[in-house]
Amino acid sequence: MFIQVENLTKKFKNSLAVNKINFSIEKNKTVGLLGPNGCGKTTTIGMMLGLIKPSAGKIIIDNKNLEKTDRISLLNKMNFASPYVELPKRLTVKQNLEIYGRLYGVKNLDDKIKEVSEELNLKIFLSKKTGELSSGQKNRVSLAKSLINEPEILFLDEPTASLDPDIGDYIRSYIQSYKTKNKITIFLASHNMAEVERLCDSIIMMKNGKIIDRGTCEEIIKKHGRNNLEETFLKLARSKDEVS
Amino acid sequence: MRFHKIYALSLRHIYLICSSFPRIIDLIYWPTVQIFLWGFISKFFTLNSTYYSNTVGIILTAAILYDFLFRASISYNMMFLEEIWSRNFTNLFIAPIKISEIIASLTLTAIFRTLIGLIPATILAIPLFGVSVFKLGIPLLFLLLSLYIFGITLGVLVTSGLLRFGPAFESVAWASLFFLAPLGCIYYPIEILPHSLQLIAKALPLVHIFEEMRNILLNNSVSWFQIIKSISISIMYFVFGVIVFYLSYFGAKVRGTLINMGE
Numbered sequence: 001m002f003i004q005v006e007n008l009t010k011k012f013k014n015s016l017a018v019n020k021i022n023f024s025i026e027k028n029k030t031v032g033l034l035g036p037n038g039c040g041k042t043t044t045i046g047m048m049l050g051l052i053k054p055s056a057g058k059i060i061i062d063n064k065n066l067e068k069t070d071r072i073s074l075l076n077k078m079n080f081a082s083p084y085v086e087l088p089k090r091l092t093v094k095q096n097l098e099i100y101g102r103l104y105g106v107k108n109l110d111d112k113i114k115e116v117s118e119e120l121n122l123k124i125f126l127s128k129k130t131g132e133l134s135s136g137q138k139n140r141v142s143l144a145k146s147l148i149n150e151p152e153i154l155f156l157d158e159p160t161a162s163l164d165p166d167i168g169d170y171i172r173s174y175i176q177s178y179k180t181k182n183k184i185t186i187f188l189a190s191h192n193m194a195e196v197e198r199l200c201d202s203i204i205m206m207k208n209g210k211i212i213d214r215g216t217c218e219e220i221i222k223k224h225g226r227n228n229l230e231e232t233f234l235k236l237a238r239s240k241d242e243v244s
Numbered sequence: 245m246r247f248h249k250i251y252a253l254s255l256r257h258i259y260l261i262c263s264s265f266p267r268i269i270d271l272i273y274w275p276t277v278q279i280f281l282w283g284f285i286s287k288f289f290t291l292n293s294t295y296y297s298n299t300v301g302i303i304l305t306a307a308i309l310y311d312f313l314f315r316a317s318i319s320y321n322m323m324f325l326e327e328i329w330s331r332n333f334t335n336l337f338i339a340p341i342k343i344s345e346i347i348a349s350l351t352l353t354a355i356f357r358t359l360i361g362l363i364p365a366t367i368l369a370i371p372l373f374g375v376s377v378f379k380l381g382i383p384l385l386f387l388l389l390s391l392y393i394f395g396i397t398l399g400v401l402v403t404s405g406l407l408r409f410g411p412a413f414e415s416v417a418w419a420s421l422f423f424l425a426p427l428g429c430i431y432y433p434i435e436i437l438p439h440s441l442q443l444i445a446k447a448l449p450l451v452h453i454f455e456e457m458r459n460i461l462l463n464n465s466v467s468w469f470q471i472i473k474s475i476s477i478s479i480m481y482f483v484f485g486v487i488v489f490y491l492s493y494f495g496a497k498v499r500g501t502l503i504n505m506g507e
Contacts, residue, residue, distance in 0.1 A: 072342065076340045080335070087330070090330075099255055
């Protein structure tokens with residue numbers, strides 16, 4: 001397995017945010033992380049990115065324990081995009097991509113910036129300040145930043161949140177085409193069930209810090225006797241009993 | 245530490261400064277106002293004080309040196325706060341950079357920011373008040389070095405507080421230097437302080453720096469021992485500051501504050 005999470009636990013002062021979760025992700029697969037607000041998705045991603053120290057358990061990426069290995073070598077292989085995390089607003093799009101390209105040690109940086117800006121239709125506002133862009137444009141810039149180092153693992157936290165359906169569809173189509181063209185493992189947290197159904201090879205459902213179900217979208221929908229993932233999500237989110 | 249990463253982080257702040265003319269004006273404005281204010285006060289004391297009667301500009305020189313310390317510390321804090329305000333914190337901490345590289349880049353870029361503000365004001369003081377800090381000669385470089393290390397140390401300690409307590413600690417960032425100013429003996433000799441406070445003041449590099457500045461200007465002699473002592477004390481505080489920063493960083497990882505800083 002490319003990513004292995006074993007008994008991962010995070011306890012904050014008065015709450016258990018993540019409670020002994022176990023899962024694994026195969027290389028070049030896209031896995032969705034679903035669950036109601038406050039179920040522990042962001043904490044899980046934070047721990048996998050090395051931003052939060054787990055209280056217990058371990059995260060093994062490419063046979064390396066995240067807590068014990070040189071985190072820089074692992075971070076070089078990863079990247080992250082979220083509409084809740086922004087890039088410096090007063091810098092131009094090109095300056096932001098240049099800085100992150102340099103931080104990730106990207107070779108032939110000018111060519112790489114040209115390539116991602118062409119693919120994500122950013123060329124016309126490369127010299128515009130990032131803070132002057134619309135939400136959709138900012139999301140595309142954030143995605144460009146997350147792909148600047150050609151990551152082996154991409155973490156996406158609600159990549160299409162607050163976007164209109166047209167732009168949302170554009171982003172989803174881009175991610176879909178990118179993952180068919182490139183070898184990449186994607187870990188996607190989302191509340192958009194259509195997006196998850198479209199992009200993910202399998203999903204993990206969380207509730208109250210625990211994994212309550214997992215499998216392919218079809219398997220989970222069938223298992224719970226619902227018509228689509230949205231209905232299945234509602235059933236699981238509203239159920240009092242934990243399913244495992 | 246890798247230089248290209250330090251350079252990339254510094255570039256972020258250099259782009260920011262260079263992209264905004266009002267920002268550059270803001271950097272120059274406050275030191276210039278300080279120089280004007282202290283220039284007139286200095287002129288008044290020169291004419292009316294026996295202590296300063298023979299040496300024009302001790303107060304103004306002290307004001308310039310203190311402003312150098314103030315700007316260095318504030319520059320460091322501002323650049324760190326900039327990452328919080330722009331909600332860029334998570335991107336920064338998941339990039340493959342070491343904590344030491346972050347500290348190094350902020351330290352190196354702070355000098356750029358400090359000098360933009362202070363060079364015009366220092367040059368203005370020469371024709372306007374007939375005062376030049378360059379009269380301190382070669383020791384000036386070492387006094388500035390000591391001030392810079394201590395200013396950066398205060399910046400490192402404040403940013404550690406920001407990591408530990410979040411943006412709520414911002415107000416301390418602005419007030420941090422004023423806590424130490426009375427003990428720094430910037431404008432008056434250490435003998436003015438009560439004996440108990442003199443002991444505390446001597447543990448700070450500021451007293452040694454400003455006492456030596458007065459010694460050079462009043463007595464035309466240089467005590468290298470005092471200068472080396474001030475640099476050594478500054479370095480000790482810097483090492484302490486870096487340790488506190490690392491502890492705050494690991495503490496922030498435990499509390500999970502790195503992921504939602506600025507939200």
